[in-house]
Amino acid sequence: MPVAAEFSTKSPAQIAEELLGFESSCVAAALRYRASGEFEDFSAMLPGIIAFHLPGSAARPPAVLADGMRLNQDLGLDSLALTEMAFMLSELLGLSIETRDVAGVMTVGDLKAFLKGRLETP
Amino acid sequence: MRSLRHGLAPWVAVPGREVAVKLAGLLPGFNVGAINPAAWSWPGEFRIDANVVRAMPPQGVYALAALQQALGEARLAPETLSDGATGLFCASSGSARMLHQHMGKLETSGWRRAHPHGVISSVAGALNFHLAALLGIRGASCGFVSACSSGSHALGFALDEIRLGRQQRMIVVAAEDLNAESALPFAGMGALSAASDPALASRPFDRGRDGFVPTGGAVVVVLESESSAVGRRARALSRMLGWGQACDGYHVARAERCDAAGHE
Numbered sequence: 001m002p003v004a005a006e007f008s009t010k011s012p013a014q015i016a017e018e019l020l021g022f023e024s025s026c027v028a029a030a031l032r033y034r035a036s037g038e039f040e041d042f043s044a045m046l047p048g049i050i051a052f053h054l055p056g057s058a059a060r061p062p063a064v065l066a067d068g069m070r071l072n073q074d075l076g077l078d079s080l081a082l083t084e085m086a087f088m089l090s091e092l093l094g095l096s097i098e099t100r101d102v103a104g105v106m107t108v109g110d111l112k113a114f115l116k117g118r119l120e121t122p
Numbered sequence: 123m124r125s126l127r128h129g130l131a132p133w134v135a136v137p138g139r140e141v142a143v144k145l146a147g148l149l150p151g152f153n154v155g156a157i158n159p160a161a162w163s164w165p166g167e168f169r170i171d172a173n174v175v176r177a178m179p180p181q182g183v184y185a186l187a188a189l190q191q192a193l194g195e196a197r198l199a200p201e202t203l204s205d206g207a208t209g210l211f212c213a214s215s216g217s218a219r220m221l222h223q224h225m226g227k228l229e230t231s232g233w234r235r236a237h238p239h240g241v242i243s244s245v246a247g248a249l250n251f252h253l254a255a256l257l258g259i260r261g262a263s264c265g266f267v268s269a270c271s272s273g274s275h276a277l278g279f280a281l282d283e284i285r286l287g288r289q290q291r292m293i294v295v296a297a298e299d300l301n302a303e304s305a306l307p308f309a310g311m312g313a314l315s316a317a318s319d320p321a322l323a324s325r326p327f328d329r330g331r332d333g334f335v336p337t338g339g340a341v342v343v344v345l346e347s348e349s350s351a352v353g354r355r356a357r358a359l360s361r362m363l364g365w366g367q368a369c370d371g372y373h374v375a376r377a378e379r380c381d382a383a384g385h386e
Contacts, residue, residue: 020158020160020161021158021159021160021161021172021176022160052173054173055173055174056171056173056174056256080177080238083238084177084237084238084239087235087237087238090235098235099238
C-alpha cells in the first residue's frame with residue numbers, strides 16, 4: 001500500500017510536531033508507517049489516536065483494540081470527538097475526509113476499513 | 123497592591139515583529155500561547171486534564187486553575203456542584219485568537235473544512251458551557267459579555283439569583299486570554315500603554331498616564347446565601363451587600379463626561 005502522498009512528504013520532525021500530545025507509541029507507529037507504507041503500522045497508530053481524542057471523563061482505551069469494539073459505547077468517543085479525529089487524520093495524511101464520511105463508522109473495524117479504503121483510493 | 127507590587131513584565135506579542143505594546147501582566151508558570159493546545163502547560167500544582175482543555179479557549183486553563191483554588195477554599199464537594207442549587211455564571215469574551223486561527227484554516231481550505239472545535243473554543247459562551255459540563259452544573263448557567271464590565275455583571279446578577287431564591291450558591295468565573303489577537307486591537311484604539319518600563323506603565327490616575335497594560339488570567343468567586351454558608355460551616359471571606367448599574371449613554375469608550383449623568 002502506498003504511503004498517503006502528502007504524509008510521505010512530511011519529515012519525521014513535522015510528523016512528531018503534528019502528533020504533539022499523542023502517546024509515544026502512536027508517534028513511533030506513524031514513523032514506521034511513513035517508512036513502510038504497511039497498513040499494519042498505520043493501524044498501530046489507532047489506539048493512541050483514539051486515546052488522544054477521548055473526552056476527559058472516558059477511561060483510557062486498551063493497547064490492543066478488537067475490531068468489534070464500538071467507538072462510542074465501548075471506548076467513549078462521542079460524535080464530536082469522532083469528527084475531530086476525522087479532521088486530524090485528514091490534516092495529517094492530506095486526505096479528504098468530510099464529517100459525513102465518518103457518520104456510519106461505528107466500530108474499530110469500521111474505522112480501519114474506512115481508512116484503508118481512503119489510503120488505497122485517496 | 124498596597125505595596126505597589128505588580129505582575130507586569132516585558133512581553134513579546136508577536137515573535138520576530140516589533141509592535142507598539144511592550145509590556146503585559148504575565149502569569150508565571152502558565153504557557154497557553156501556542157496555537158496547538160497540546161503545547162500548553164501550567165504549574166504542576168493544578169490538576170488540569172489536557173484532554174479537557176483541548177477544546178477550550180486558552181483562558182480555560184486559567185479558569186480551571188482558579189476554580190481549583192476557589193472550590194478548595196470554599197470546601198465545596200463535587201456532588202454539591204450538581205445539586206441543582208448551585209449555578210455558574212462566567213464572564214468571558216471568547217477567544218479572538220482561536221477564532222482567528224480556525225477562520226484562517228477554513229479560508230485556506232476553500233471554506234470547505236472547518237475544525238470541529240472552531241465554535242466551542244472561541245465563541246463568547248465557550249467558558250460557560252465547558253465549565254458547566256465539566257463541573258456537572260444543573261442549576262443556572264449563563265455567560266456574560268459586556269467588555270470590561272463582564273465580571274461585575276456576572277457577580278451582580280449572581281447575587282440577584284441567590285436573593286430571588288433561585289439558587290443557594292453561585293460560582294462566578296471571569297477569565298480572558300492574553301495574546302496578540304486579544305491585546306493588539308486595543309492598541310489600535312490608542313488604549314494601551316506604549317511604556318517599556320514595567321514600574322511606570324500602569325498609572326491610571328497619573329497625569330502622565332498613557333494607557334492600560336493588557337493581561338490575561340482568571341478569578342473565581344463562590345457566592346453563597348448566608349443560610350447555606352452557615353449550614354455547611356463555610357468560612358466566609360467577605361459579604362456582598364448589593365449592586366447596581368447605570369449607563370451615561372455618552373460614548374463607547376470615552377469617560378470625559380464629568381456630570382456623572384446616570385450615576386446618581
